Amino acid sequence: MPQQLAVIVLVxxxxxxxxxxxxxxxxxxxxxxLQGSQNQGTGDLVTAINGSYWQDGSQASxxxxxxxxxxxxxxxxxxxxxxxxERARQTDEQALAELEDLAVKSSAAGVDAAAELNRIxxxxxxxxxxxxxxxxxxxxQKVLDVTGKVVSNGGTEAHSYPAPVIxxxxxxxxxxxxIYPAEYGSPxxxxxxxxxxxxxxxxxxxxxxxxxxxxxxxxxxxxxxPLWEPVNLTCESRIxxxxxxxxxxxxxxxxxxxPIPPRPFS
Amino acid sequence: MNPKVNIVVVxxxxxxxxxxxLRNGNLCMIDDGSLASTGQGTPELVTVVKPGQVVTWSxxxxxxxxxxxxxxxxxxxxxxxxxxxxxxxxxxxxxxxPHGQDGHADERHNPELDVWSGVVPYLAPGVAxxxxxxxxxxxxxxxxxxxxxxxxxxx
Numbered sequence: 001m002p003q004q005l006a007v008i009v010l011v012x013x014x015x016x017x018x019x020x021x022x023x024x025x026x027x028x029x030x031x032x033x034l035q036g037s038q039n040q041g042t043g044d045l046v047t048a049i050n051g052s053y054w055q056d057g058s059q060a061s062x063x064x065x066x067x068x069x070x071x072x073x074x075x076x077x078x079x080x081x082x083x084x085x086e087r088a089r090q091t092d093e094q095a096l097a098e099l100e101d102l103a104v105k106s107s108a109a110g111v112d113a114a115a116e117l118n119r120i121x122x123x124x125x126x127x128x129x130x131x132x133x134x135x136x137x138x139x140x141q142k143v144l145d146v147t148g149k150v151v152s153n154g155g156t157e158a159h160s161y162p163a164p165v166i167x168x169x170x171x172x173x174x175x176x177x178x179i180y181p182a183e184y185g186s187p188x189x190x191x192x193x194x195x196x197x198x199x200x201x202x203x204x205x206x207x208x209x210x211x212x213x214x215x216x217x218x219x220x221x222x223x224x225x226p227l228w229e230p231v232n233l234t235c236e237s238r239i240x241x242x243x244x245x246x247x248x249x250x251x252x253x254x255x256x257x258x259p260i261p262p263r264p265f266s
Numbered sequence: 267m268n269p270k271v272n273i274v275v276v277x278x279x280x281x282x283x284x285x286x287x288l289r290n291g292n293l294c295m296i297d298d299g300s301l302a303s304t305g306q307g308t309p310e311l312v313t314v315v316k317p318g319q320v321v322t323w324s325x326x327x328x329x330x331x332x333x334x335x336x337x338x339x340x341x342x343x344x345x346x347x348x349x350x351x352x353x354x355x356x357x358x359x360x361x362x363x364p365h366g367q368d369g370h371a372d373e374r375h376n377p378e379l380d381v382w383s384g385v386v387p388y389l390a391p392g393v394a395x396x397x398x399x400x401x402x403x404x405x406x407x408x409x410x411x412x413x414x415x416x417x418x419x420x421x
Contacts, residue, residue, distance in 0.1 A: 249380035
């Protein structure tokens with residue numbers, strides 16, 4: 001059926017960073033299960049691509065593949081785009097209010113100003129350093145956990161990871177000119193404004209492998225400042241292309257008379 | 267006279283599956299015939315044709331991301347005069363589907379391969395020949411719906 005084919009690339013970012021591989025840490029799904037895709041929900045998905053051709057051999061339908069990377073253990077991509085910035089601003093405002101409160105209270109006896117300041121510093125969190133390579137949605141924001149709370153020590157506490165980013169699609173299916181992938185701009189905010197898509201030449205049936213280069217981000221401390229460091233890993237998947245001839249639905253062969261039962265004259 | 271007539275069936279797949287009907291504005295039909303077809307833009311399209319013309323039906327989805335195909339077109343005989351559309355059998359009463367893996371048919375029929383096209387035979391002029399148009403939206407037991415209101419008519 002003519003619908004766009006979607007491949008979801010779900011990455012367990014924390015474990016992938018720890019084990020330095022996407023093998024065993026990637027779960028692939030597509031919307032072609034009923035059309036013959038195999039191994040849904042595993043790292044070994046084979047996406048079914050069912051093409052068709054006309055009597056003269058020309059391609060009759062166009063199959064389009066889209067890839068969407070999602071992350072396990074992150075703030076969902078469906079929250080509003082400005083969520084991280086908003087949370088950073090809110091925690092700054094809260095810290096200012098608490099500082100004001102402390103300024104009033106600090107003159108009173110029994111208030112440990114140093115301890116209070118330290119607590120405020122912890123709850124305010126720190127902004128992630130921006131470098132040329134990490135400029136983007138998360139630059140200058142704070143490290144949050146999956147519930148949106150500020151994490152003051154990303155080295156020891158659980159924190160949300162930036163969504164994985166596909167940076168290239170290559171390999172056998174591309175080399176043999178079966179798929180033509182490219183990255184496109186999109187108004188869809190879930191994919192952060194970009195997505196990878198490919199048209200498929202269904203005239204050459206077979207199973208073809210392709211590789212996705214996926215960029216993850218690890219939180220590191222550099223000069224006492226937190227920083228998202230890009231980590232590039234790769235993940236392989238396959239497509240299985242078949243193609244079948246179009247045929248007349250009434251005759252199951254060539255063109256014929258419409259099967260209309262006779263009716264009396266009115 | 268153009269030797270070909272195209273009939274396009276436009277389906278709001280999400281609306282049709284949500285409502286469980288192709289009525290309520292979930293389906294409309296248009297043809298490009300040069301004769302005086304009536305009911306353009308409605309499910310009651312009566313396409314006026316001449317013997318020898320080739321009629322081709324195709325389905326389009328309002329939302330391009332949703333799948334829809336024509337599952338069958340059956341011309342109704344004189345004794346099958348409409349009226350059955352409202353009695354679309356509930357899924358449980360339909361012919362059993364042979365169950366394979368995941369509860370779906372073992373041998374999948376790909377409706378995308380079907381070309382719904384045929385030559386108009388000699389017909390009694392001025393008589394509408396209604397047909398049952400069944401559309402399939404993705405797969406599974408709730409995926410097909412039909413109407414019996416469109417027709418072909420010779421002048």
